[in-house]
Amino acid sequence: MKIFTESEEIIYKLRDIYEKYGYRRFKMSKFEEYAFYMEYKKFLTTQNIISFNDLDGSLLALKPDITLSIAKNAKTDENTKVYYNENVYRASHNIHEYKEIPQMGIEYLGDIDIYAEYEVVRLAAMSVKQIAKTAFARDGEFAYSLDISHMGFVNALFNHYGVSESAKAEVLECLGKKDGEGIFAACTADGVPADGASKIAELASVHGELPALSAFSVCEETEKAYEELKVIFETLPRASINIDFSIVNDMNYYNGIVFQGFVHGIPRSVLSGGRYDNLLAKMGKNVGACGFALYLDLIDLYRESENGYDADIVMLYSEGADIPALEKAAAFYRDNGFRVYVCKKGSVLPKTKKIIEFDGDKEVLV
Amino acid sequence: MKKEMLKVALPKGRLGEKAYKMFADAGYDCPSILENNRKLIFENEEAGVSFFWVKPSDVAIYVEHGAADLGIVGKDILLEYSPDVFDLCDLGMGKCRVAVAGKKDFHDNPERSLKVATKFVNITKNYYSSIGRNIEIFKLNGSIELAPILGMTDVIVDIVETGTTLRENNLDVITEILPISAHLIANKASYRFKTEDIDTLKHELSKKD
Numbered sequence A: 001m002k003i004f005t006e007s008e009e010i011i012y013k014l015r016d017i018y019e020k021y022g023y024r025r026f027k028m029s030k031f032e033e034y035a036f037y038m039e040y041k042k043f044l045t046t047q048n049i050i051s052f053n054d055l056d057g058s059l060l061a062l063k064p065d066i067t068l069s070i071a072k073n074a075k076t077d078e079n080t081k082v083y084y085n086e087n088v089y090r091a092s093h094n095i096h097e098y099k100e101i102p103q104m105g106i107e108y109l110g111d112i113d114i115y116a117e118y119e120v121v122r123l124a125a126m127s128v129k130q131i132a133k134t135a136f137a138r139d140g141e142f143a144y145s146l147d148i149s150h151m152g153f154v155n156a157l158f159n160h161y162g163v164s165e166s167a168k169a170e171v172l173e174c175l176g177k178k179d180g181e182g183i184f185a186a187c188t189a190d191g192v193p194a195d196g197a198s199k200i201a202e203l204a205s206v207h208g209e210l211p212a213l214s215a216f217s218v219c220e221e222t223e224k225a226y227e228e229l230k231v232i233f234e235t236l237p238r239a240s241i242n243i244d245f246s247i248v249n250d251m252n253y254y255n256g257i258v259f260q261g262f263v264h265g266i267p268r269s270v271l272s273g274g275r276y277d278n279l280l281a282k283m284g285k286n287v288g289a290c291g292f293a294l295y296l297d298l299i300d301l302y303r304e305s306e307n308g309y310d311a312d313i314v315m316l317y318s319e320g321a322d323i324p325a326l327e328k329a330a331a332f333y334r335d336n337g338f339r340v341y342v343c344k345k346g347s348v349l350p351k352t353k354k355i356i357e358f359d360g361d362k363e364v365l366v
Numbered sequence B: 001m002k003k004e005m006l007k008v009a010l011p012k013g014r015l016g017e018k019a020y021k022m023f024a025d026a027g028y029d030c031p032s033i034l035e036n037n038r039k040l041i042f043e044n045e046e047a048g049v050s051f052f053w054v055k056p057s058d059v060a061i062y063v064e065h066g067a068a069d070l071g072i073v074g075k076d077i078l079l080e081y082s083p084d085v086f087d088l089c090d091l092g093m094g095k096c097r098v099a100v101a102g103k104k105d106f107h108d109n110p111e112r113s114l115k116v117a118t119k120f121v122n123i124t125k126n127y128y129s130s131i132g133r134n135i136e137i138f139k140l141n142g143s144i145e146l147a148p149i150l151g152m153t154d155v156i157v158d159i160v161e162t163g164t165t166l167r168e169n170n171l172d173v174i175t176e177i178l179p180i181s182a183h184l185i186a187n188k189a190s191y192r193f194k195t196e197d198i199d200t201l202k203h204e205l206s207k208k209d
Helices: A006-020 A034-039 A067-072 A114-135 A151-161 A165-176 A180-189 A194-205 A220-235 A277-282 A297-302 A323-335 B014-025 B056-064 B075-081 B121-130 B164-168 B188-193 B195-207
Strands: A031-033 A051-053 A059-062 A080-091 A098-110 A144-150 A241-244 A257-263 A271-275 A288-295 A311-317 A340-344 A352-359 A362-365 B006-011 B041-044 B049-054 B070-074 B086-090 B096-103 B114-118 B135-139 B155-160 B171-180 B182-186
Touching (some): A006 A098, A006 A297, A031 A034, A034 A059, A034 A067, A067 A080, A067 A098, A067 A277, A067 A288, A114 A144, A114 A220, A114 A257, A114 A271, A114 A288, A144 A220, A144 B188, A151 A165, A151 A220, A180 A194, A220 A257, A257 A288, A257 B188, A277 A288, A311 A323, A323 A340, A323 A352, B006 B014, B006 B195, B014 B049, B014 B070, B049 B056, B056 B070, B056 B075, B070 B075, B075 B121, B075 B182, B121 B135, B121 B155, B164 B171, B182 B188, B182 B195
Parallel strands (some): A144 A241, A311 A352, B006 B070, B114 B135, B114 B155
Antiparallel strands (some): A080 A098, A098 A288, A144 A257, A257 A271, A271 A288, B070 B182, B096 B171
């Protein structure tokens, strides 16, 4: 009998993986000071935060994000490797109301070198694969993709071709939509010469293996980013990892690799993460940071429900039935792994595969 | 994994019919779509594509949520609703513009808020905030031209194709805000798992420009 739902099973499997890589569980309160979020407003994907007054009058918020709270507590003299499994509170994009969203993720803070980056990307790939395999496999087949870009690479490329600071956000937005024509228009409007603008526009259609990236390398900084990604690509199992520049994150916070995970069967990205040293720098901490979050709500939302029954067996009894005998009969099926729903004849029945009528000490299959 | 069909959402109406013709010319035809019947989904297994008609403003919703891998949608819808999709290319058809229009004798009085009727609330807000003009928006769902004629608003912000409807009602274009045309959009996850098919289709469609 299957007790765990797919998402519960995924959570346990992922906890096991993260623990084995030396990450410790980070448990936290649901509240944070509201003013804290106002300081790092742009880091959040939502601008709507649920706020309320504490008993002393101070303004608190229900956490819309976990990363900020972990970053705030980062130590500067030692590495922090943690994972979490918490709820966050955000406004839904489609309907204008707040939602409670279960989120899981890891953060690696401290001395982030190429191995640390590799480890985080490896765990991201394993997490996405676990979701695909556990909840979205069909006839044993499943597909997933972890797409990687590098904000340092993209920023250096922008600087090389002369995209001004004020135009970067618009160009990035078009890049996120793979809108090559929009990139070209925004670049030329910004005064970037046509050949540079079309080179940047070409980024939009890149999707594939690492060599796709080297064609765009133009300077020392892009070369450095390329070498970084090369190590990651060479060490990770090949399949299902792609370079894709449409993965973009705010340059004010993210400075290195950024990535998103996709699972065949979920129409949106189920994992998002990257290297965010710039956020820590804004907090006055001179440490590196890399991590990701998984949106667990999408698993239940999009997985196909294959079990259309509320119980395997419904056992009906009549008024005055021999209760010890009834219990014994039901226990027999339960012990054999069936879900047994016992109820009186004439009640509203749940959806079931089989109905058994218990009559004195006899069972009759209906 | 087994090869799957490309699901395409087409907007009902003239634009969708024109778009279907582009697909057909590029080798993704599906003759049953032209038959007069009550079917909702049309498939061509050989070409690996299926089509369905939806309300133009719903195309992006079907694509964003993965019910369709691809869709044809006007730039106006993309700007108004900012769906989280890939905007793969401008198909260069269905060209028109979003414009401000008003009565022929319209005179803007900057001392008070301008009353604007439109179904494009976000485009309108963004345009007027970019020029620093204070406005009052009246959200309508159709027959926008009526609003200034009946004196409910000063102007309208709407799609203008030829301008005939405006002229027949004594209205004039005051300012053009945006050029509009049909775009090919894709679901962000579908693109990852059907990259080759989608890139090929995009390439075939843009050849026909």
